[in-house]
Amino acid sequence: MDSNSAEQKDMASKAHADVHADExxxxxxxxxxxxxxxxxxxxxxxxxYELPLVEGMVVLDAVLYVQAHQAGDLAVRWNCKxxxxxxxxxxxxxxxRLLCKTRIEEFDGGEIQVHPLKAFPVIKDLxxxxxxxxxxxxxxxxxxxxxxxxxxxYEEDVERxxxxxxxxxxxxxxxxxxxxxxxxxxxxxxxxxxxxxxxWLEMHPMDNQDRLHDLKEDNGLGLCNITKCCTEVCPVDIxxxxxxxxxxxxxxxxxxxxxxxxxxxxxxxxxxxxxxAAARNGSRNGN
Amino acid sequence: xxxxxxRDTARERYETREYDVLIVGAGGAGLRAAVAATENGLSxxxxxxxxxxxxxTVMAExxxxxxxxxxxxxxxxxxxxxxTMKSGKFINNWRTAEIFAKEAPDRVYELEQWGALFNRTxxxxxxxxxxxxxxYRRLCHVGDRTGLELIRTMQEKVLATDAEVYMETTITxxxxxGDRVVGALAYTRENGKFIHFKAKAVVMATGGxxxxxxxxxxxxxGTGDGVVLAYDAGAELVDMEMMQFHPTGMVxxxxxxxxxxxxxxxxxxxxxxxxxxxxxxxxxxxxxxxLSSRDVVARANYTEVQEGRGSPHGGVYLDITxxxxxxxMNKLPTMHEQFLKLADIDISKEPMEVFPTVHYTMGGxxxxxxxxxxxxxxxxxxxxxxxxLHGANRLGGNSLSDLLVFGxxxxxxxxxxxxxxxxxxxxxxxxxxxxxxRVLEPLKKQGEGESPYLMQQELQEAMMEHANLMRTGxxxxxxxxxxxxxxxxxxxxxxxxxxxxxxxxxTAQDIRYLIQISxxxxxxxxxxxxxxxxxxxxxxxxxxxxxxxxxxxVKKDEQGEVGIQKREIPPMPEHLASxxxxxxxxxxxxxxxxxxxxx
Ligand SMILES: Cc1cc2nc3c(=O)[nH]c(=O)nc-3n(C[C@H](O)[C@H](O)[C@H](O)COP(=O)(O)OP(=O)(O)OC[C@H]3O[C@@H](n4cnc5c(N)ncnc54)[C@H](O)[C@@H]3O)c2cc1C
Ligand code: SF4
Ligand code: SF4
Ligand code: FES
Numbered sequence: 001m002d003s004n005s006a007e008q009k010d011m012a013s014k015a016h017a018d019v020h021a022d023e024x025x026x027x028x029x030x031x032x033x034x035x036x037x038x039x040x041x042x043x044x045x046x047x048x049y050e051l052p053l054v055e056g057m058v059v060l061d062a063v064l065y066v067q068a069h070q071a072g073d074l075a076v077r078w079n080c081k082x083x084x085x086x087x088x089x090x091x092x093x094x095x096x097r098l099l100c101k102t103r104i105e106e107f108d109g110g111e112i113q114v115h116p117l118k119a120f121p122v123i124k125d126l127x128x129x130x131x132x133x134x135x136x137x138x139x140x141x142x143x144x145x146x147x148x149x150x151x152x153x154y155e156e157d158v159e160r161x162x163x164x165x166x167x168x169x170x171x172x173x174x175x176x177x178x179x180x181x182x183x184x185x186x187x188x189x190x191x192x193x194x195x196x197x198x199x200w201l202e203m204h205p206m207d208n209q210d211r212l213h214d215l216k217e218d219n220g221l222g223l224c225n226i227t228k229c230c231t232e233v234c235p236v237d238i239x240x241x242x243x244x245x246x247x248x249x250x251x252x253x254x255x256x257x258x259x260x261x262x263x264x265x266x267x268x269x270x271x272x273x274x275x276x277a278a279a280r281n282g283s284r285n286g287n
Numbered sequence: 288x289x290x291x292x293x294r295d296t297a298r299e300r301y302e303t304r305e306y307d308v309l310i311v312g313a314g315g316a317g318l319r320a321a322v323a324a325t326e327n328g329l330s331x332x333x334x335x336x337x338x339x340x341x342x343x344t345v346m347a348e349x350x351x352x353x354x355x356x357x358x359x360x361x362x363x364x365x366x367x368x369x370x371t372m373k374s375g376k377f378i379n380n381w382r383t384a385e386i387f388a389k390e391a392p393d394r395v396y397e398l399e400q401w402g403a404l405f406n407r408t409x410x411x412x413x414x415x416x417x418x419x420x421x422x423y424r425r426l427c428h429v430g431d432r433t434g435l436e437l438i439r440t441m442q443e444k445v446l447a448t449d450a451e452v453y454m455e456t457t458i459t460x461x462x463x464x465g466d467r468v469v470g471a472l473a474y475t476r477e478n479g480k481f482i483h484f485k486a487k488a489v490v491m492a493t494g495g496x497x498x499x500x501x502x503x504x505x506x507x508x509g510t511g512d513g514v515v516l517a518y519d520a521g522a523e524l525v526d527m528e529m530m531q532f533h534p535t536g537m538v539x540x541x542x543x544x545x546x547x548x549x550x551x552x553x554x555x556x557x558x559x560x561x562x563x564x565x566x567x568x569x570x571x572x573x574x575x576x577x578l579s580s581r582d583v584v585a586r587a588n589y590t591e592v593q594e595g596r597g598s599p600h601g602g603v604y605l606d607i608t609x610x611x612x613x614x615x616m617n618k619l620p621t622m623h624e625q626f627l628k629l630a631d632i633d634i635s636k637e638p639m640e641v642f643p644t645v646h647y648t649m650g651g652x653x654x655x656x657x658x659x660x661x662x663x664x665x666x667x668x669x670x671x672x673x674x675x676l677h678g679a680n681r682l683g684g685n686s687l688s689d690l691l692v693f694g695x696x697x698x699x700x701x702x703x704x705x706x707x708x709x710x711x712x713x714x715x716x717x718x719x720x721x722x723x724x725r726v727l728e729p730l731k732k733q734g735e736g737e738s739p740y741l742m743q744q745e746l747q748e749a750m751m752e753h754a755n756l757m758r759t760g761x762x763x764x765x766x767x768x769x770x771x772x773x774x775x776x777x778x779x780x781x782x783x784x785x786x787x788x789x790x791x792x793x794t795a796q797d798i799r800y801l802i803q804i805s806x807x808x809x810x811x812x813x814x815x816x817x818x819x820x821x822x823x824x825x826x827x828x829x830x831x832x833x834x835x836x837x838x839x840x841v842k843k844d845e846q847g848e849v850g851i852q853k854r855e856i857p858p859m860p861e862h863l864a865s866x867x868x869x870x871x872x873x874x875x876x877x878x879x880x881x882x883x884x885x886x
Contacts, residue, residue: 040787056540056630068740072791073784079341079506082546082625084435087341101628123477124788131454134339134446142447143402150355150396152411161404162429165436169340204402 086170096172173230189220301481309486314342315690316670317492323698347434348549350426352684353391359423375678394691479786526650536644561596658700679820736781
């Protein structure tokens, strides 16, 4: 066994060696420059960092390099590194972006400034306090069904639900929406992320709740003036304004500003509207 | 605001919170356990290191395995059970695998009941896709973001209960009164405040430990905290030598090395080729080809590269171009985006370069299949942190259903335990302050010290070199030396900055787990002198029948060292053993699902 153990060892460790070879080949002697906000709720400033540029590097790679080699206490959130989890949202040159999906090369050597999301209170460096979003989420009526799974639902019944369900809760749409960012209406306005959630709930063929009242009264749907800024920043390409907000606005209008509906509601309470919504939702065929 | 660790810990203030059940981890397993405990009318606290909805579960892509038989009506729990056992090379706990296979369909339907949406068949049922070493098309999925659907559904379900969630809060120690676990100590990542959680029972659902390797599909969270916390509290661990290397991780550019390429690509017909254009799986598993089990495909990919038939960046080619742009956007949209954005590759036009990446931990806390109880009273476990279901190799898609089946069972088990026993969750005086003192050490250290980030890198490199997917006794021993060396240096660690959201300080906590687990993995890998599933000893020829009948059980011994015991696996009962004898058994016949099925 001894005679080939050197060879075995070599084989066992070769993959390891390759990793380093790759890194060396990729580090082409160039450097990346980054200006990162360092500070906390009491204020802060942009600090300059310089590091070796590696081919294909994303801003998150650079931030983590700085953390490991230059500023051990630099605060940043991340998990998947693959644009799947929505943890690493921050503002790059003033625009909300996922750090793990933004390539350094994109800026062609130009300035890269990284700030935390600004519509929420900063905790430290690139981390802000987004817990408000989870409170809003808790206030939304969850999915509820009278039907018993397994449901019979066809692709055509559900295909428009796939889009809102892609949301990775990066909260960048919340960050960019002027109703929150500029007007600070956090108490009255749920924000685009939660219109997206309401959309699939309202359109799910098996759900039996009515959320139109909440959308109008508690979630401030009327405060949205369809600027589409949210849609522009969504990293998973949800057409928030066209496919979530406008259809919900139409339903609310139908429900509350249609005189016939208004009369029905007076007479029958909310039940009538619930059945109406179910009928509009299309097939209910799961028995 | 406490600004740094210079204060006297004796005066350190901390909060106390009390729950019937404390759940450590908010992945699929922890959230499902929380739902079970709240349904039992108990008060529940959930602690998670990151934000709600960001645990590894969110990254799962390919799907959730359950024998619904929607596209292959011949499927049933028996086949799923057999596939799981075969893939685990029969060192799995057969009772765990039986419960799993029987209950997985219920858990999938339950998700649907709670609002999860899966792709549909033309008949309006949940669609199922093929996956490696599953006999039938069995993976329920929604495109390639199934984990997102699962965790979001569970998260919204939990938000609608009274359970209280402590986001960005890290447990550092389980607290005991006599034999029983009665709570835990935690600090908040935001500002370094300490919380003493008193609880009648604790469910460990902290996921795996892929971060011990440099090339990994895991996030910073995968540091195996739960397995070491449980080990320190006296829990038995099982199959710790078994680490899964996923055959297909990204290789280029360097920043994404190790990032997962879902097995769904092969499930949808993706072909593996070497630089010579050969579909080399023919030489490794001509029958199942690309859809062979993960251990086999990972070794094949590794071997092709070692023998000089690799791609320019040291991988092999995975080709899905035949699906065309529309097919890919329908079935694998996330993969398309991932390669386009991060690697400038359009997978509808060119093949991907892939190489094995550390992915999953089969071993973990040894639990009772029925209740998720560990051998320590008051301590339960579920999900990736628990061991037993997957044996020597996990099948793709089996983890997500594992989380729900045993998350629920651990939540029920903990609830029953809490209801049955009357005990106080008070602990010995001073214990909390002693632990707080330990956690603050790296912040207080004076003079020179070592960087936790660099120590972590050193460990990851040692494990890559010595405990990778091909192992030898000599190399493992050399690796053990390095790991023990690092263990001795733990006390040198020093971090800069304050307690305010300080990742350096957080990393300093994680390293202790990484080092302890690495030591355990190497020691058990030295014991299993054979080739079985994920444990592949180059210095031994093949599987050893005798070792095929044992598990290696790890428990902290009297001296505080890693104690390893070889434990015989009890023989399978007749009703399970006979499944393997009778090859033409009608898998759909008889008992289709568990007796408790509500669906
Ligand atoms: C990229 C990727 C793709 C995958 N794809 C699939 C797939 O298609 N199908 C499949 O079946 N499986 C898949 N898996 C495996 C599967 O996703 C995981 O095994 C599973 O999600 C683990 O779930 P869990 O609930 O056990 O733990 P996790 O989801 O890992 O959650 C662990 C939780 O514990 C918390 N925690 C950890 N330590 C502490 C501590 N000290 N204090 C407080 N909280 C703590 C974490 O913050 C987190 O909330 C994939 C895994 C990865 C990484
Ligand atoms: S469209 Fe509405 S929700 Fe979106 S950013 Fe504009 S105002 Fe806000
Ligand atoms: S809708 Fe889009 S932008 Fe808004 S939170 Fe979800 S993924 Fe992010
Ligand atoms: S780290 Fe998950 S989205 Fe960036």
